[in-house]
Amino acid sequence: MHDPLLRRRALPRLGVGLMAAPASAAPGTEGFAPDLEEKLAAGLRSGLLPGLHALLVARHGQVVLAHYGQGPDESWGRPLGEVRSGPEVPHDLRSVTKSVVGLLYGIALARGAVPPPEAPLLAQFPEYPDLAADPARQALRVSDALDMTMGLAWDESRPYTDPANSEIAMENAADRYRYVLEQPVEHPRGTRWTYSGGAVALLGALIARGTGQSLPDFAQAALFEPLGFESGGWAAGRDGVPSAASGLRLTAPALLRIGEMVLAGGAWEGRRVVPEAWLAAMTRPAVPTGDGLHYSRLWYLGGGYVPGLGGPRPWLGAFGNGGQRLYLMPAAGLAMACFCGLYNRPEQAATPLRIWREIVLANLVRG
Template sequence: METLVKSSPEAQGVDSAAISAFLDDVNENVQYLHSLILVRHGQTVAEGYWSPYNPTDPHIMFSLSKSFTSTAVGFAVTEGLLKVTDPVISFFPDDLPSEVSENLAAMQVKHLLSMSTGHDEDTTSYLREGVGKTWVQSFLARPVAYQPGTFFLYNTGATYMLSAIVQKLTGQTLIEFLKPRLFEPLGIENPLWEVSPEGINTGGFGLSIVTRDIARFGQLYLQKGMWEGKQLIPAAWVEEASSKHISNGDDPESDWAQGYGYQFWRCRHGAYRGDGAFGQYCVVMPEQDAVMAITSGLMDMQQVLNLVWKHLLPGMKDEALPSNPSASDALEEKLKGLAIAPVSVGESGAVAAEVSGKKFAVAENEWGVSEITFDFAQGGGVLNLVEGEEQSQVTFGYGEWQAGSTTLLHPGPRKYAASAGWSDANTLDLQLYYLTPIFGEGPALGVGLIPFGLGLAFRFDGDSLTVNVKPSVSFNPDLKINLQGRLA
């Protein structure tokens, strides 16, 4: 049977009204997701994208990347390249610290996989900041406080080490190694993956794929490694990777305290998942024979899973349901109409005409913005910024999304959609969403300061301009940027 073809929910035992209720709850209480796909019995019963997000642009996975790295290790184990009991230091004899502690010597591949390396803090920042050291050397130099296998600590640097091990053994990056084994068989066509300064895929983050790719990956695991009649991954590895290897809490209501596998989180209701920051999910539900793929940009990740359990689990039945065209048609219309609301238009008074085309010189700031110019038109306008020696441009619509490509706060062009409106006669509110990922160095990169978008409030007061910038989500939730300018 062809995988992930479209089906009515009822034909696969899913109540269309339950999916509609999930969407209503999301839109009312979560604001917005970016996309979702629900698969039941191998068939796609719901797929939707909150405009301006769409099916074709790759989306950053953040830590959902880890589950793909785990899969690469599974292939390497299957092919006899390593064992999960191999000592980590055995792969890097030339990168070891001058003194190898007993705990470091005891650290095995399985401890990297299960986030039980024995570190008492995440090593990622040390990898990035290690002056004169490679990322591998920086990881191996960190103190190992606990006996490996006895202490859970979420540690993205451990996943990087898995990537480094695969590349050390194969001479290939994760992308290259997974291409014939995973990506091509699943139809994942254009995966992107960030690399360290040493040219090693970052492993624990940095993968970008489309939502249908997430769904395919989840379905592969649901089918215990089988894909369209071929066993891509041994069923035994799927079972091992998705099983609990270490405890990570005792809160029965938290999906972050049900145990941790090999780069997969155990969930309530017999499910498990890969997930990434700001709401990237690949939820595998064996008891329901279902997969949920979600991308988003939100801070409260538990809330979305709560809504999955609240609405979708009871909406899945053991048998096919009677055809319900009115409910399924209503759901289809709702899925087609999903959208992030553009900024309300408002009235600009005379300000837009007065400042259009005029240059504001911006006081020195950490973002390197030195000049701001607006060109206003009837249906929107263009924001021009000078950053160092580069000029960035953002076209926006009043009360609607305008798409384009910009280098705003980033070192390379990035697709975006922007909308603006006047909250009062002197204040222009602009919302910008980045639609594609970008890698490299820049003021908005490296620490996830502005991964998906930002809101900008431009306050015009005579000859002065005040700009308040707030990311839609950020690893620094208190981040606020303020710029001051005057007519040049």
């Protein structure tokens, strides 16, 4: 499930006390200005970081900032009441799930279980010969689902409580895959980015069909187990199909570990997990999103100014409704996993973005 990124709005500064100051790193926060924890605490006291449930920041594999809070939470729209977060407490990833599925597709591709990005998309769904016969759809490629450039009508700008939201309509459809593929053609394929949980549903189907495993089972065997953890659950629709777009739940340390594996070039403890070639394609900007970012293989690509490093550095990220985030800055060996409970709220992006920009990047120093 998508969330507004608020990049076009100027976010209020957290205050002078949270900005970087020239200094050597304190013990336990190597590579950062001192009092990093106090800067986060000041942001929480100020009320400018609402809804924060969990935060982990690591640099070069060393956790330099950790916070677990408490607040109302939910699981795929089902209220859970007041939840005290902790390192063993699973949390909804929402659309961060999409980026995990992007990694899973790369793993399945290396195993020969799924079609390559250049393969015709409709040919992978032979049960819809009428759609495959449509000349306007014959040009669709698997890469268009991976980069969300299918050109089919899709609207997730509506609240996820609205049945007219395309993802919710897909969940309510008798056949989710037909629903996605039969949407009107609005643009030529590959020319425009349109956020689409439906595109990811198609990819989830290709993974499950090609591997002979359910999406959660393949994820556990191919990604989570090599990284040393188990999922905290995977929500499914009324048809029993696990949601590839938004259904995964993980703990904060598990999400951080995925990020650290990506930073390590796709390997973990000497074992290849995600192919290097897939990560190279994933970090090569494919299509602009229209708001200053790019998108590739279900990951966002952007850049952030880092005073301590003397200028901007590229990052890649996974974003989810409610303020769920995984930010990675390879040039700095930096990973940030963030969970929030701001589901469907217009200001949901503010908390993780402020932490990333004004606490993490602003206080990073050389080293």
